Amino acid sequence: MDQPLFNFKSYRLQDWLSVYRLLAVPLLLYTLLSRQQTPFLLLLAVSLATDVLDGLLARWLRQQSGRGARLDSYGDLLTVPFMLASLFIFKPEFLEKQAVLLSILVGLYFVELAFSMFRYGKPSSFHTYLDKVSFLLLGAFYFCLFLFGFMEGLFYLAMAVAILGELEELILVGLLPDRRSNVKGLYWLLQGE
Template sequence: MSKAGLNLLTAITFYRIATAPLLLLLLWRHELGWFKWLLAVSFFTDAIDGFFARKYNITSIAGARLDSIGDDLTVLVAIVGMLVLKWDFVLREKVILLILCGLFIIQTTLALARYGKQSSFHTLLAKAAAILQAAFLLSLFFLPHPLYLIFYSMAIITALDLVEEAILVILLPRWQADVKGICWIKRDQVQSGR
């Protein structure tokens, strides 16, 4: 693991964490141009740090935890922006949004009960869900009307991801980072004779 590479990825992750309160301030001050562009940069840096971490095999447990915090804060700020700026959309799609919130609460509660901290699996479904979440949330702020095809795709993949992660919490007795998914866990268990 390259120390310089790890430091760069950590700095990118800290950028997302530090930007979250600034984004909320911009939202509160109705500086929507700055809000949407800095939110876009936050989502973009999430993609960059994940790409470089995989490409150069730069991983650490602390980095995985920080990355999850940065991801969650970025999505949370985008959701707050959606609640503030797109309330009509929220009311129209409240059932789907409440289901996703419920699944997130269930998965997080299971992880906290089992591991004493949030999960940081970064499964393939989680990566797909993150891309769709970013695409939908950014389109919501940059375009005049919601893109429902992206919204429904995001909702389905996010729901599947949250269910998979809840099952992984049940299957894995110890906290692990960077788990590809249930199929890989079951394959590894079969190969190891468990």
């Protein structure tokens, strides 16, 4: 049986790392709306680092759980939109130039989210390998954009992997009748793993 989401007494370190991301949302919102780019980027960097660390820690300690996957997914749902919103505020010229490709990715994300909500009654939390790689590439591109400027090759690589990741998640929602966490990916599902 899965652990209750808000039973704080049974939280492990990786759960608290995900909770940090949830608690950071008001600060992210404040720094974004007040156009404080450096504090915003620092808070976002810590949030994204804890996102990576919670999963690594759970796997390393062999303490992966449905609750941990849900906390991580909720953290993603609340943190990732700030990355896009920050582009509207801090990098509007980039958005104008890349609107089509970014719209495709965001559209696929919302289609997958809606399909998952329809099918399972809640967001998916597959955490596929492709999704993890796309997260790392998009995060690397995002911070490079702010620190060094537009890096075309990294952008197109990150977008290609992210779009493939969203398509894979759409297919997984279609194939899996029940919501599952920590699915390696479509290849492994089809192999019976």
